[in-house]
Amino acid sequence: METQRGKPRFKRDMRIKPDAVPKTVTGRKCDRAGCPGEGAHRVPKSRHQLNEHIWLCLEHAREHNEHWDYFAGMSEREIERFRIDAITGHRPTWQLGKRSANMRDGHNRESRIDPFGVFSDVAERPKARPPERKLTRLQLVALETMNLEPSATLQEIKTRYKELVKRFHPDANGGDRGAEERLKQVIKAYGVLRASGLT
DSSP states (O other): OEEETTEEEOOTTOOSSOOOOOOOOOOOBOSSTTOOSBOOEEEEEETTEEEEEEEEOHHHHHHHHHHOOTTTTOOHHHHHHHHHHHHTTTOOOOOTTHHHHHHHSSSOTHHHHOTTOTTSOGGGSOOOOOOOOOOOHHHHHHHHHTTOOTTOOHHHHHHHHHHHHHHHOGGGTTTOHHHHHHHHHHHHHHHHHHHTTOO
């Protein structure tokens, strides 16, 4: 931009938009009979075949969209049912308390809908195995020092720690050096487990 006597002057060859990119030819013909145009626009065949498409030129695609009526041939009741089902994405729903009653009946309609039991009552679900821990050598030694299995729970570790501290405390053993040494090992092992997040 150059200025002349304080007024801005724009260059004439300044381009605001890039040149239009030429359309690529797909080689597909319009599916409308007798149309020589290129079928570059995909439209669904029908309401019942939404995953199947036909290819039309721009003019016939516009015409198709203007006349497209998803609800053509449906009664008012069917349209209302579709509208209500669309709220939940056309997935099954149950009234509060009805589903568990149906689960106890002999004819279990939900088993077809929920084959993996995700929505079944908690008591009816298969028990999940706890995930296996990957323990380091140091953690395994610490658990062994406390005489615990590698699958020991947080509560088991804490309970065993309290038990061993009481057992090997110098006051309970009359100042026995062996018990004092064992107590140090237990405290160190518990410190390792605590630092690693197991307690």
